[in-house]
Amino acid sequence: MTAQLLELLSHPLGQMITALAAIMVFMAVNGMALQYAERKVAGFIQRRPGPYEVGPHGLLQPFADAGKLISKQLVAPLGADRLLFWIAPLVSVAPVVVCFLPIPFSPLLTGMNINLGLLLILAFSGLNTLALCLAGWGSNNKYSLLGAARAVAQSVAYEIPLLLSVLAVAFQVGSLDLAAIAASQTQGLLSWNVLVQPLAFIIFFISGIAETNRAPFDLPEAESELTAGFHTEYSGMCFGIFFLAEYSYMVVVCAVATALFLGGWDGPVFPGPWWFLAKTFALIFAMMWFRWTFPRVRFDQLLNICWKWLIPLGLANLVATAAIVKWVQ
Amino acid sequence: MSQDVNSRLTGDFYTAPFGPRLEPDGDTLVLNMGPQHPATHGVLRVVVELDGEYIRRAEPVLGYIHRMHEKMGEVKTWVQYLPNMGRVDYLHALAWNWAYVGAVEKLMGIEVPPRAEYIRVITCELNRINSHLLWWGAYLLDLGAFTPILYAFADREHIMDILQMVTGSRLTYCYYRFGGVSGDVNDEFIRRTREFVADFKKRLPMYRALVTDNIILRGRCEDIGVLTPEMARRYGATGPVLRGSGVAYDVRRAEPYSIYDRLDFDIPTGRKGDVMDRYEVRMAELDQCLRIVEQALDALPTGAHIHPDLPERFIPPKGEVYYAVEGARGKIGVYLLSDGGPKPYRVKLRSPGFSNLSLFAELAQGTLLADAVSILGSLDLVIPEIDR
Amino acid sequence: MSMKRLFQNIKGLWSLLVGLKVTGGELIKPWLTVHYPRQEVENLSSYRGHIELVPATDDPLTPRCIMCWKCVEICPSRCISLRMHATGEAGVAAADDPGLLLAPEVKSPYSAHLAPPPDKIERILDSYRLNYSLCSLCGLCVQICPVDAIRFSRNAYLVGTTRQSFELDLLARLKSQAASARGAAPTQPQGA
Numbered sequence: 001m002t003a004q005l006l007e008l009l010s011h012p013l014g015q016m017i018t019a020l021a022a023i024m025v026f027m028a029v030n031g032m033a034l035q036y037a038e039r040k041v042a043g044f045i046q047r048r049p050g051p052y053e054v055g056p057h058g059l060l061q062p063f064a065d066a067g068k069l070i071s072k073q074l075v076a077p078l079g080a081d082r083l084l085f086w087i088a089p090l091v092s093v094a095p096v097v098v099c100f101l102p103i104p105f106s107p108l109l110t111g112m113n114i115n116l117g118l119l120l121i122l123a124f125s126g127l128n129t130l131a132l133c134l135a136g137w138g139s140n141n142k143y144s145l146l147g148a149a150r151a152v153a154q155s156v157a158y159e160i161p162l163l164l165s166v167l168a169v170a171f172q173v174g175s176l177d178l179a180a181i182a183a184s185q186t187q188g189l190l191s192w193n194v195l196v197q198p199l200a201f202i203i204f205f206i207s208g209i210a211e212t213n214r215a216p217f218d219l220p221e222a223e224s225e226l227t228a229g230f231h232t233e234y235s236g237m238c239f240g241i242f243f244l245a246e247y248s249y250m251v252v253v254c255a256v257a258t259a260l261f262l263g264g265w266d267g268p269v270f271p272g273p274w275w276f277l278a279k280t281f282a283l284i285f286a287m288m289w290f291r292w293t294f295p296r297v298r299f300d301q302l303l304n305i306c307w308k309w310l311i312p313l314g315l316a317n318l319v320a321t322a323a324i325v326k327w328v329q
Numbered sequence: 330m331s332q333d334v335n336s337r338l339t340g341d342f343y344t345a346p347f348g349p350r351l352e353p354d355g356d357t358l359v360l361n362m363g364p365q366h367p368a369t370h371g372v373l374r375v376v377v378e379l380d381g382e383y384i385r386r387a388e389p390v391l392g393y394i395h396r397m398h399e400k401m402g403e404v405k406t407w408v409q410y411l412p413n414m415g416r417v418d419y420l421h422a423l424a425w426n427w428a429y430v431g432a433v434e435k436l437m438g439i440e441v442p443p444r445a446e447y448i449r450v451i452t453c454e455l456n457r458i459n460s461h462l463l464w465w466g467a468y469l470l471d472l473g474a475f476t477p478i479l480y481a482f483a484d485r486e487h488i489m490d491i492l493q494m495v496t497g498s499r500l501t502y503c504y505y506r507f508g509g510v511s512g513d514v515n516d517e518f519i520r521r522t523r524e525f526v527a528d529f530k531k532r533l534p535m536y537r538a539l540v541t542d543n544i545i546l547r548g549r550c551e552d553i554g555v556l557t558p559e560m561a562r563r564y565g566a567t568g569p570v571l572r573g574s575g576v577a578y579d580v581r582r583a584e585p586y587s588i589y590d591r592l593d594f595d596i597p598t599g600r601k602g603d604v605m606d607r608y609e610v611r612m613a614e615l616d617q618c619l620r621i622v623e624q625a626l627d628a629l630p631t632g633a634h635i636h637p638d639l640p641e642r643f644i645p646p647k648g649e650v651y652y653a654v655e656g657a658r659g660k661i662g663v664y665l666l667s668d669g670g671p672k673p674y675r676v677k678l679r680s681p682g683f684s685n686l687s688l689f690a691e692l693a694q695g696t697l698l699a700d701a702v703s704i705l706g707s708l709d710l711v712i713p714e715i716d717r
Numbered sequence: 718m719s720m721k722r723l724f725q726n727i728k729g730l731w732s733l734l735v736g737l738k739v740t741g742g743e744l745i746k747p748w749l750t751v752h753y754p755r756q757e758v759e760n761l762s763s764y765r766g767h768i769e770l771v772p773a774t775d776d777p778l779t780p781r782c783i784m785c786w787k788c789v790e791i792c793p794s795r796c797i798s799l800r801m802h803a804t805g806e807a808g809v810a811a812a813d814d815p816g817l818l819l820a821p822e823v824k825s826p827y828s829a830h831l832a833p834p835p836d837k838i839e840r841i842l843d844s845y846r847l848n849y850s851l852c853s854l855c856g857l858c859v860q861i862c863p864v865d866a867i868r869f870s871r872n873a874y875l876v877g878t879t880r881q882s883f884e885l886d887l888l889a890r891l892k893s894q895a896a897s898a899r900g901a902a903p904t905q906p907q908g909a
Contacts, residue, residue, distance in 0.1 A: 045740045046479035047749040142360050146382070146698070215473060216545055224367050224471040225702050293740040294733065295545045296473025298699045299382060409793035412855035476740060483749050490760050497765025497869060503855035511856055539739040544729025 016101070023100040030251055031244040032062035034284065041288045072236030077140050080233070084138030089234070089241035092131030095124035096248040103255045104179035106265045106272035115177040118166060121256060122159075125211065128249060129155040132220060132230045135242070139233040147229025150299060151220035154210060157306045162207035164314030165200040168321040169193055169260050178256070182264025192263040199317045201261040203310050205283070208253035210302070212246060215291035219299055254283035343376055343390045357385060360698075364393045369705070370467060371712030373686075377693070377701065384701050387693040389686055395716040402676030407433055407643045408507070410673070415501035417678060418714035420460040423453045424656035426505040428663040431586060432652035433507050436645040436667060444632040445509035446588045450625045451522065452492060452504065453654075454618040458529070459488045460657035461611050461618075464709045468608070469540060471706040472549050477540055484532055487525050494518050507643055509635025519626060526619050526626075533615065541612060550605035554692050554704035557602060564688040567681045568659025569614065570708055573599040573607035580655035591628075594621050604707040611709070644671055658682050658709050682708075682715040758873075765869040767849045768797075768858060770891045777895035780888065781866035784840045788858035788867060796851035797858060800843040842888060849875070849883040 008014045036051065036059070043050025051058030076085050102117025104110040114120065129152055136148020172193070173181045185191045194201045210217040221229035231242050258264060258279040265272030297305070363374035372393035378386040398417055402410050414429045415422040427449060434441060441449075462485050466478025489499045495514050496504040504511055540546055556566070558574045571578055579596045581589040597613030599606025647669040653662040659681025666675040685708045693701040751758055770780040784801045859867050877883055 041744075042475070044744045046476050047483060047743055047746060048479065049748050049750065049752070052752070142358060146360075146379075218473065222473060222699070224473060225699050227367060289737060289740065289744075292476050293539075293736050294474060295469060295540075295543065295549060296699075297545050298549055298697065300697070301545075301548050405793055406791075408791060408857060411857065412793050412853040415855075416853075476743075480743070486749075493760060494763040497763065497856065498854060501853075503853070503857075506860070511860055535739055538735045540736075542732045543736050544726075544732050547729070 019101060020097060023097050026100070027097065027244065027248045027251075031247045032066060034247045034250070035065065035243070036062045037285075038288050038291075041285065042292050045289070045292045066240070069237050069240035074236045074238055075233075077233045079140040081138040081140070084134045085233075086238070088131050088135035088138060089238045089245075091134060092128055092245040093241050093248070095127040096245055096252060098124045099252045100248075100255075102178050103252070104182050104259055104264060105276045107179060107183065110179055113177075113179060115175065115180075117178040118170065118176045118181075118256070121178075121252065122163065122166070125249065125252065126155070126159060128245065131245070135234070136230040139230070141233050143226040143228070143232045144230050147220045147222075147226045147232070150222075150226075151213065151230060153299075154213070154217065154219060154302060157303055158207045158210040158310075161203050161306060161310035161314045162211060164311065164318050165197075165204040165207065166256075166260065168197055168200045168314075168318045171318070171321050171325050172197065178259045178264075182259045182266075185263040186266045188266075189263070192261065192266070194261040197261065197317070197321070199313060200321075201257070203314050203317070204257055204260065205286075206305075207310060208257060209287060209290065210306070212249045212253055212287075214246075214250065214287055216294040216296050217302055218291075218296060219302060222296055224296075250284055250287060251280060254280045254287070257283055343374070343388065356380070363390075367470075369712070370710060373710065373712045373715070375689075375701075375705070377698070379698065382698050384693050384696055384698060387690050387701060389689055391686075391716055393716065394713050396713070398717045399676050399678055402673050404672065406671050407645065407673060410676070411506070412501075412503045415498075415503045416713070417680065417717060418656065418658070418661075418682070418711050419501050420463055420711055421456055421657040422500070422502040423449075423456040423504060424654050424661050426502060427453055427587075428652055428654045428656075428661045430505040430507055431654065432650050432663040432665050433643065433645060435652050436648060436650040436665060437507070437643065439508045439636060439639070441509055441587075442633045442636060443588070443630045444513075445634050445636075447625050447629045448495070448510050448514055448634060449505060450588060450592070451514075451622055451629075452495065452502075452510075454621045454625070455488050455492060455522070455525075456502070457657045458615055458618045459485050459492075461615055462488075464611065464657070465536070465540075468706040468709075469546075471702050472546065474540065474546070477536070480532075480536070480539075484529060487521075487528070491518065491521050491525060494521070506635060508639050509633070511635070513634040514629075519629070522622065522626060526623055529615075530619060533612075536612070541608070547605065549699075549703055550608055550707075551603060552601070553604045553700045554696065554707060555601060555603045556607075556688065556692060560688065560691065561602070564691075565684040566659070566688055567684065568656065568709075569607055569610045570659065570685045570688075572596065573610045574602035575599055575606075580653050580660050584653060586652070586654060588625075592621050592624050594624075604703055607707045607709075642671065644669065653679075656681060658711065658714070659685060678717055680714045680717060682710050682712075686710055686715055761871045761873055764871050764873050765854060765856065766872040766875065767847060767852060767854075767870055767885060768867045768887070769870040769894075770845060770887045771866050771868050772891060772895060777898060778892060780842055780845070780891055781864055782842055782845065783864055783866065784842060785863060787861045787863065791857045791861050793855060793857065794851040794853055796848040798844075798846045798848075800845075801840050802843060845887040847885045847887055849885055850880055 009018055039061070040050040040058075049058075051061035054060040054064045076082055099121045102110065102114055102120055104117075132151035132155075133148050136144040136146075136151070139145075169181060170176055173184045175181055175184075181193075185193055189195075213220050219229075220226075221231065223229075226232070231239055234242060255276070258276055262279045262283075265276045267275030267278075358379040360377050360379050361374065362377060363369040364372040366374075369375065374390040374393065376388045376390060377384050396416075398413055401413055405413075410429065411426070414425040417425045433439075462481040466481035469477040492502065493499050495510075495512055495518055496502045497512075556570065556574045558571075558576050561571045561574045561576065566574075567578065567580075575598050577596045577598045580586070581594075582596055594617045595613075597610050597617065599610055645665075645667045647667055649664070649666045651662060651664045653660050655661070660679065661681060662677075662679030664675075664677040664679070665673050668674040689705060689708060692704055696704065770782060773779050773781045784799060786799065789795075789797045789799055856869070859869060875883075
């Protein structure tokens with residue numbers, strides 16, 4: 001029986017299903033943990049305790065919030081395109097599950113070893129734009145529509161520097177497999193790509209913040225202008241799913257950054273996965289720190305940063321990397 | 330079905346002028362911001378017509394928090410109208426207190442003891458710092474920075490503690506009385522005020538490092554919403570909005586009241602008249618307020634805090650009076666008409682926010698939606714004061 | 718020109734780091750907020766709550782109030798209501814209107830602390846009610862009182878779920894305060 005089960009699990013399909021199930025659990029736990037962490041970080045930066053009343057130090061607050069979100073009524077606005085309206089949260093959250101598959105938490109702990117893992121993540125994370133677009137269009141709300149328009153322009157623009165920075169690393173290592181890229185950086189701190197490709201790391205991180213619609217690039221949901229942007233009309237768990245997707249994308253971006261630039265699972269004493277998670281969450285903490293420090297940029301400035309700075313710099317970095325790689329060969 | 334629903338949601342009297350009839354190409358979006366909207370700070374409603382994200386027209390709609398303060402003045406006795414003043418503009422309540430009290434004193438010829446004048450200056454300037462700090466935090470909230478408002482509140486808390494010691498309240502003060510102030514200050518008040526002034530001077534560089542020098546903030550503020558002095562005059566703008574445009578008009582200097590002509594302070598002005606200049610003027614005013622408070626504390630005379638021989642009932646003689654003071658938002662004017670009765674015959678309140686808001690429609694034209702929010706925030710509007 | 722702009726941009730990036738340093742510094746500082754159920758604010762001594770009656774110096778059960786109706790008259794929101802009756806030469810009369818019973822003569826509210834002249838008829842306060850939901854806390858009543866019979870309470874934690882819970886009977890409050898003070902007084906020497 002056990003042997004059969006093991007055989008079933010070791011089958012690629014079985015492995016994938018197990019991984020997907022594990023990822024969904026991870027996402028749910030992660031969403032709650034990050035929401036708690038974000039509120040605590042915000043609280044500490046603002047010299048207040050953050051959530052404190054539910055459970056010791058407010059630890060049960062995420063559960064209370066989840067309970068509230070799940071029990072709330074789902075309301076579709078009058079005149080909304082119901083199909084698009086209800087499908088949008090699902091379109092937002094479904095691809096992110098796939099994005100977790102190729103992330104190498106350690107050489108062994110990888111959802112699926114595919115040699116095009118990076119491409120898979122980039123392809124599926126692009127679907128989030130579609131979800132925001134559907135949500136904005138289907139809500140029959142002008143704020144949502146404006147938010148969706150911003151989201152699309154922003155995501156499309158920032159995918160280019162993101163790709164350019166990723167390509168530089170891929171050129172250098174000669175692989176699109178995240179595990180291989182991470183494995184190439186396991187010879188100590190100096191072999192980490194963040195030191196080899198500092199510019200690519202900065203471009204990747206900035207683009208990642210913009211791709212996940214985090215402050216200071218949170219224009220699609222800029223609440224002082226568009227109340228809540230694309231999710232103005234969503235209530236209850238539909239809002240919760242958007243929320244979950246946002247936090248999961250944050251983890252994906254930071255995990256990819258860890259694998260590409262911060263040596264993946266490389267680190268002394270503790271086992272690899274812990275190092276991977278620690279680096280990922282350190283990057284997430286930096287994202288939160290940014291959010292609670294900076295004002296929001298304006299829309300044209302956002303695109304200017306992308307087209308006038310990140311893309312030229314990314315291209316230059318890519319060309320230089322390619323030239324050096326060729327020369328070394 | 331969907332078409333049907335949308336045709337029912339066509340708007341109201343205020344959106345009617347924005348109808349497709351008047352727009353030949355009809356390719357615009359009419360967006361209703363407010364009365365419940367995070368950027369309007371209260372119940373202001375702005376109807377904007379958007380072409381993409383650019384604003385073609387913006388029209389503020391007022392009256393959602395009209396409380397008939399002027400009419401209330403006609404049905405209450407002269408003294409009974411005092412607590413209303415703290416509610417007109419709750420952020421700089423003491424300036425409104427002063428405007429009304431000063432008008433009645435002028436009408437009746439009541440002399441204010443010097444100690445009361447100094448106490449008024451100290452408390453009014455502390456209140457001005459309080460108001461500017463709240464504006465600072467709320468404005469950055471408009472621009473998407475969430476943290477500064479809590480730092481501002483940490484400092485506001487000290488001011489409110491200090492003002493609570495003498496006024497007893499923390500927001501809607503009713504402290505000034507005809508002929509003085511309702512309670513004297515003690516040594517504890519003076520000590521804590523000095524302490525606050527010293528502490529706050531240390532906080533200001535932090536504000537500058539965190540916000541004023543920030544490149545993102547500068548990008549959102551510089552060359553946005555340029556208000557020419559000519560336009561500011563045309564709309565009757567006053568306060569930091571006018572001074573940001575380079576006009577050094579301050580009631581405390583232009584028509585000195587109380588003891589302001591004896592105090593040494595500068596009137597900060599901007600050069601370009603953009604949002605950043607208005608921002609810088611307010612931040613510079615914080616410094617000047619501290620200077621005024623320090624000087625007034627040093628020169629605080631002893632004596633009575635209220636005129637010792639006041640009539641039991643205040644019945645001013647027949648006549649009219651206009652008295653203006655400088656509030657945090659601009660020139661606060663109170664016009665009173667007395668028919669010699671126990672109640673004012675007519676009360677007219679000139680609120681600076683009303684004039685400052687009226688220029689928004691012209692200023693926002695052609696800007697991005699995000700810039701319009703930034704401009705609206707830079708005018709420092711307190712909606713209850715506008716509607717009165 | 719372009720070099721200058723580049724320099725400006727680098728300076729701008731530096732400003733972002735400075736901002737991060739500021740918030741990072743605040744991150745590790747202790748909280749500033751007061752956690753209400755566990756902690757309370759300390760500056761209640763200068764807090765002005767609703768008004769309360771001041772007892773007479775010789776008897777903590779009777780208010781110092783002389784029933785001159787000045788506070789009722791000056792209140793801008795008319796939230797104070799008084800009831801009284803009088804015994805004396807004219808016999809027993811009851812009224813809630815000061816016109817029926819001559820109010821004692823007091824010169825000026827601001828030349829305070831002048832006790833009113835002794836009166837022939839004795840006034841007894843039946844009730845002194847404050848509708849706190851109307852009160853705007855302007856303090857005019859406290860200021861105009863010729864005998865300082867009203868003061869501000871320090872009751873900052875007044876909460877209620879009904880409108881009636883803000884209609885305060887200040888005479889009853891005075892009595893209960895006197896009772897609790899008397900209850901507390903004998904125990905204190907024993908404890909010490």
